[in-house]
Amino acid sequence: MSKAYQEIITELIDRVYLKKRTSDTTRIILKKYFTQKSSRRKLTLEMLGKLPDLEREVSRERARQIISRFVDNDLPTELRRLERGLAAGDDVTLNEKSDLVQLKDLLEIVTGKIRAANKPVFAKRVQDELMMVGVIDDNIYLPIAVQLARSFGMGADFKFQEFNGHHIILESDQAPAAATKDLVQYASKISTYFGGLFSLKGLLDSSLSKVAPEFVSAIAEDSRLEYISDLIASEHDYLAVSSGHFYAFTSRDERVSRILKPIFFYYQNSLRVERVIPAIKRALTHNFRRNADERQHACLELLDSADDAIDDYCFRTGLLQESAPGYRIAGPKLTSELSTFEPGDTIKYQVVALNSIRLNGSPIDSMSLGRELRGKVPEAYKSFIFTYPTLYYKEGGGRRNDHYKPLDDSYIYDGDLASPSSPNLERIAYIKRKITDLIVELDSLDLQTGILGKARMEQTMLREYLLLRQSSLLENCESAIGSCEICGKAWPHSILIAAHVKPRAKCTHEERGDIDNIAMLQCVTCDSLFENGFITIQSNGLVAVNRDKIMTKDLAQLYNSIEGRRAYYLNGNKSRLLYMQYHWENIFNG
Structure with a gap:
């Protein structure tokens, strides 16, 4: 029937102005105005005055006069003639003006549907329902149709409000701002409170009624969720x-x-992922409990089922x-912010606890961790440290049975602080001592003695040290696979090299002994490119390539696969930054 609408209004305009001395300009403007589609904003x-079909442009005032005359004068005049003919039983008049009868019937259906709808409602919802029953299709623009209905004397006890490019139908006494901006602002606040996302059903939770705008309760309950979702x-x-179970605002993360x-x-x-998402939930839970208000209960209940939503949102x-199925790394947005990250006191004290856990060599119970942190963490931070940590997690059924673990379940052996039960842990400690001894020996040797052999031994042991440090010391201890810290690919240990970031020959005695920072694992290809200044790592941690070199x-x-990739060698350590700065300025020539 929408095609009929287009035909009806077009034929009606031609018929009304058939015997009148009306220019083609009037008909062109009226047809364009009253047949515009709902997919377009109102012309x-x-x-209208600059339509390409016009012989010459007309002013805005002239276009307004043409529309007003048709709606206020010419169309009502036609209706009065129709009514007189119908009253007199004039079949000829009825037949001549059948287009007017059809248009009136159509507009009565449209306006009746609008009146019956629970408002506020998006105009597209009403239009879609009319399309489903075959009354119209998308070739009718509802605000224009209602304007025509007024010419037929069909009063409109509703109004249209444009918002974000959409038309919303309101009751005549409903405030547009309350139905649009106020609700969006409320949803935005709730979203921010929750961490950037929230569920639509949660938004309408009865426990939030005290903080929700009054207009929420004015929306019919059976259409409330639908309207706010559309909004x-x-x-x-x-x-x-x-x-679709949750909504999110990208600007609220x-x-x-x-x-x-x-x-x-x-x-x-x-x-x-089962370590990262719970860490987010623990921090959000702490925030809800610390800033307890009417939203707390609803948010905590929702948080229990939000794992997939949080992961999807991130x-x-x-x-x-995703770095591998079930594993997460920092995404591009987060990576760009890591270079400027400065930890606050809460994080600094968490790091103290994390180091105590790592240095324990195995999961540490609550009592032992408490003893380790005595005098190191102020009382004000202990609640967060023990109950809502983000840099580590706890498992167990109570304070005496809780055990704290790093998010990567990896531990560090450091002298006598860890249990020497693993031969790999003992080997790491031995290598570290041996490299220190070799450096001292090399400094004391002259060029004519066995310096080359000892230098090779130092390099070999440094490589083994880095490989063991990279591996999980409690899992996969015997694995012969490692990863290059430039390209990130997995390689057999025999392919990986301990690459000095600052050339060893340029290092001071102290720098050569800084084995935790002076070198990094690289595959043979990346090592060659790095050593010859083809690639480097920028201060923001991203791999850069030198396109001035031979290509x-x-x-x-190869550049396409590594350029812009985050290399986690730069972790905020000042020594590492200085070593990489040397490489940037003297080898890469940045």
């Missing part, structure tokens, strides 16, 4: 996550971003990305 008067979806930075920054600042490798906003097709292909 302005200025646009929020009209926002430009809206995301539907977790199969500050809270989750603040939680993830220290995690990936201190953990340079991939983390399992992916969609670029805070996280080949194969080299360009």
Whole structure:
């Protein structure tokens, strides 16, 4: 029937002005104005005056006069003639003006549907329902149709409000701002409170009624969820996550971003998703309990089932990305912010606890951790340290049975602080001592003695040390696979090299002894490129390539896979920054 609408209004305009001395300009403007589609915003008067079909442009005032005359004078005149003919039983008049009868019937259906709808409602919802029953299709623009209905004397006890490019139908006494801006602002606040996302059902939780705008209760209960969903979806930075069960605003991710920054600042490798997402939830839970208000209960209940939504949200906003199935690394948005990260006191005290856990060599119970932190952590921070940690996690059924573990489940052996039960832990300690002894010996030797052999021994032991440090000391101890810290690919140990960031010959005695920072594991290809200044790592941790060097097709292909990749060697350590600065200035010639 929508085709009929187009035909009806077109034929009606031609018939009304058939015997009148009316220019083609009038008909062109009227037809264009009353047949515009709902997919377009309303044509302005200025646009109507510049239609390409016109012989010459007309002013905005002239276009307005043409429309007003048709709606206020010519169309009502035609209706009065129809009514007189019908009253007199004049079949000829009825037949001649059948287009007017059809248009009236159509507009009665449209306006009747609008009146019956629970308002506020998006105009597209009403239009879609009319299309489903075959009354119209998308070739009718509802605000224009209602304007025509007024010419037929069909009063409109409702109004249209444009918002974010959509038309919303309101009751005549409903405030547009309350139905649009106030609700979006409320959803935005709740979203920020929750960390950037929230569920639509949670938004309407009865426990939030004290903080929700009054207008929420004015919306019919059976259409409330539908309307607010449509309203929020009209926002430009809206995301539907977790199969539409949650909504999110991309511009409201500050809270989750603040939680993830220290995690990936201190953990340079991939983390399992079941470690990362619970860490976010623990921090959000702490926030809800610390700032307890009417939203607390609803948010805590929702948080229990939000794992998939949080993960999806972090992916969609670029805070996280997948490194392997079930594993997460910092996403592009988070990576760009890590270089400027400065930990606050809460994070600094968490690091103290994390180091105590790592140096324990195995999971540490609550009592032992408490003793380790005595005098190191102020009382004001202990609640967060023990109950809502983000840099580590706890497992167990109570304080005496709780055990704290790093997010990567990896521990560090340091002298007598760890249990020497693993031969790998003992080997790391031995290598560290042996390298220190070799450096002292090499400094005391002259060129004519066995300096070359001892230098090779130092390099071999440094490589073994880095490989053992990279491996999980409690899992996969015997693994012969490692990863290059430039390209990130997995390689057999025989392919990996202990690459000095600052050339060993240029290092001081203290720098050569800084074995935790002076070198990094690289595959033979990346080592050659790094050593010869073809690639480097920028201060923000991203791999950069030197395109001033000789280029080949194969080299360009390799660059595509590593340029811009985050190398986790730069972790905020000042020594590492200085070593890489030397490489940038003297080898890469940045």
